[in-house]
Amino acid sequence: MEHAQKGDGGRFMENSIFRYILRYSGPQQLYLIAVTIAYYPFLFMSLELPKIIVNEAIGGEGPPYVMPLFGTAFHVNTTQIHFLLTLSFCYLFLVLVNGCFKYHINVYKGQLGERLLRRLRYQLYARVLRFPLARFRKVGQGEVIPIITAEVEPLGGFIGTAFVDVMFYGGQLAIILGFILLQDVWLGLAAIAFYPLQIYLIPKLQRRVNMLAKQRIQNVRRLSDHIGESVSGIVEIHANDTAQLELSRFTDRLGRIFHIRYEIYRRKFFIKFLNNFIDKLTPFFFFSIGGYLVIQGDLTLGALIAVLAAYKDLAAPWKELLVWYQQREDVRIKYEQVIEQFHPPGMLDEALQSTDAVDPGPLEGDIAINVSLSDEDGHKILDGAAFTVPVASHVAIVGDPASGKSELAMLLARLFPPSSGRISIGAHDLARLPESVTGRRIGYVGANTHLHNASIGENLLYGLKHLPAAPDALAADLADAEAQAEARAEATWSGNSPYDYAADWVDYAAAGVSGPAEIPARLIAALRVVKMDEDVYGIGLRGCMNPSENPEIAQKILQARATMRDRTRAAPMAALVERFEKDRYNGNATVGENLLFGAPLDDRFDMDRLAEHPYVRRVLDRAGLTNDFVAIGLRVAETMVELFADLPSDHEFFQQYSFISAEELPDYRQIIDQATRGVPLSDESRLRLLSLPFMLITERHRLGLIDPPMQERILEARHAFADGLPPELEDSIAFFDEDDYNPAATIQDNILFGKLAHGQAYGARKIGALVREVVESLDLRDTVIEIGLRASVGIGGSRLSIPQRQKLALGRAVLKRPDILIVNEAAEVFDQRTQEEILENMLEERRGQGLVWVMNRIVGAEHFDQIVVMDDGKVAEQGSFKSLAESGKTLNSLLRVA
Amino acid sequence: MSLQEEVDLLRRVPLFAKIEPAKLKLLAFTSERLIFAPDDVVFAQGQQGDAAYLVLRGSAEVLVDTPDGPLTVATIEENEIVGEIAILCNVPRTATVRAATELETLRISKDRFFGLIEEFPEMAIEIMRELAHRLETTTGRLREAHAAAGDRPAP
Known part of the structure; x- marks a missing residue:
């Protein structure tokens, strides 16, 4: 199968925009030039024809009429009116042809630019996904986002014109110049006398502008990083009353950008001024010296006028070339600035994200770790930490927060490589395993899981979506399939991902089910393991549902409503609710x-x-x-x-x-x-x-x-x-209709179908318990949970509490049934009882499979097969809880602190 | 029960006897009327107190936890107020109050309660009188209990 990442190989991206353009659109650029050249005679003719019409057809002296075409004079024998009309229609035809050429060239340029821009953005994003994690400690998302979105945008416009414009105007200039030189060498040389001066001066001036442009880009990035920081740190700003500080910092940044911009304007327009001045300097010499020569009789007036006309013709393409040069410099700087950011050292080897990797089967044998890790300052976080445990065992890693235990877990999940040493799992070197193995056969839950702004269910399934189940399948509907095939072809053009985002991505086998129908039950089972079923049940009760999409569920809810009515008919419940x-x-x-x-x-x-x-x-x-x-x-x-x-x-x-x-x-x-x-x-x-x-x-x-x-x-x-x-x-x-499900009301309100009575102590609690009872008696609990699974988690999971987010993350990891599941201080946000309960459930769920649990608070450590005690980047002790509790020193000191 | 009826009822409570009707109306309007079913716990010993309860109808038992289980120490009847100790002294609830019958109460929040006392010092005197009365009763009971324990051999 052809894969997207093959496009740019493992090599660095082209370091010049021209090389980039040539590499990905060489033939297309050639085609553009060819079409432009083909367009040229028609353009020339459409300029020439009006002259013939006026001079020959209207002002002509009768037949035979002379029609100069492509340097040959055709003699046409016909009436004047006939000749005029023929020429007029020729003119109309030429206008049409010219329009078509222009249209085609412009659309082609635009398409070419957009395709290359699409490719560039895709490549940049793909590189972000391969950045070493340490990179994100230095570069905020506020800096990365504008690079891929805004900064590369002008490149798209330039790509189409990169070669064709310089060819077009350069060609025009050369032709006119050649024409003049043929007529009179000295006149031609006089017309271009100041070109060398411009060619020498302008790049000199431009260099300073380029430097400023570089600074501007960097400052704008910092500005957007600051905005991003303020958005994510808004709570701190309110809590510390630092709005003034932030505003002042923002002002400072805006001020810098303003000064750079102002400086750029000054220099840019000075270049323009200088250009214009030099342009007008030439006619000055023509007028003064040429005029003097004419008066002296050394030059004919006709020759002087011819020179002036030639010079005027030259001015337009020359100006365009200068504009093109400035634009090129601008784009070049932008491209270089972008590329520079996307070559951090230590990028994940591209092959590791390739989809071609062969599945080596389940991870078995022993996990053998012997690693060292240093931070940027060379401080050793892990110093020859070494231990061996069977893959299919339950291991608790304990130690104080600075012991390196958390980093060890991240190394084991291959989130970043060790500074030295290696981790092997069975016969495999972990560093060489592709992400298609580490990301599927190893599960990892950190202390702070990021959730996507989608439903709870989607977030649970996220760990199962590695590749679409049937990558080449097309939609059943013919029109859809056509659109799909077209989108795919276009994506291939730009070297984008060949996979359809709308496809079914869920790896059912990994979840241990045979198909989509079994997914809800599996999700609920995973929620039970992490004790989140109750939370999602509550969310489901407060959720709404469209009855026309789920008629069976609506029917069941109505049944619950009827049961509820019967149960609240008599005292004491009757006083607690007033039905509609x-x-x-x-x-x-x-x-x-x-x-x-x-x-x-x-x-x-x-x-x-x-x-x-x-x-x-x-x-x-x-x-x-x-x-x-x-x-x-x-x-x-x-x-x-x-x-x-x-x-x-x-x-x-x-x-x-x-x-x-x-x-x-x-x-x-x-x-x-x-x-x-x-x-x-x-x-x-x-x-x-x-x-x-x-x-x-x-x-x-x-x-x-x-x-x-x-x-x-x-x-x-x-x-x-x-x-x-x-x-x-x-x-x-x-x-409100007793016999109809109300789509505007929550599930709970639909069951209750009334209002809680005011002034009844514990009314909400008692009715809540009754609703639960009714729901359970009708076997509706799972249905309500399913509705809860459809609720959105909000941006970054903000609509869930932090413990709920962590439960969801654990549930996601459980669902994908990895060979090794790493829980890295992920259960510390729970209260101790919840932590114990979840731990017990997880140990049961993971029976016979690997579980590595890094804990700060030592809870339930006695249930693990092995305890690894970390101290100061080294393994201090390793063994069963019993043996260590009896003889181990470090564990006992940790237990005493706890 | 309408607001006006509630105000009339409040005026019959000795504690509020000297408070002007407009203030009582505000008290009635802003205080939650809560009905407890028999055996519902109004508040439990050891909880933080945030409100006092005026019994409008029904009766409640006051229970204290002892090593031998809960012990009923008093009964609260209509027009009596309960739960004021915890909000006056900022201590956890000293006893559990449980509805003996269906119990209708007016829940007076801590802030409201203090606001009234500040505005109407007569109310403070009334509360002092009530508390002194309760202290007297409790001391009497303690004396009896001590005497009874003296009769028994020490465990």
């Missing part, structure tokens, strides 16, 4: 919820601003409720003003209980004042009062304002609201 009933007012819901009797599916109904919704207003008007609501709103406002008048504006009650914020209190006081004096209220004041009752919960606020007759009327309005809902609003709300 179509014909009953729900005292534990707001007036707004009672009116809508449904959950909004989108933002067309904003529960906080129902009073402003035109349809809600219409319903209230028809039910004759508007004035009553305004009156109730007034009573609410009065009560609030009375209760909260003396409270300081930052008092917590304003947040907890009031419908009115402290700032609004004076406004409402004024409204009340107006109302009591009988002054008619403005529309705005009425709206403010009208919006207050919507938030009332009778059972919670106990204001006695929504009395039973009023509740009855709201019920009528509820029915009118549902019956009269205009068609365009029908998909904006999911009504």
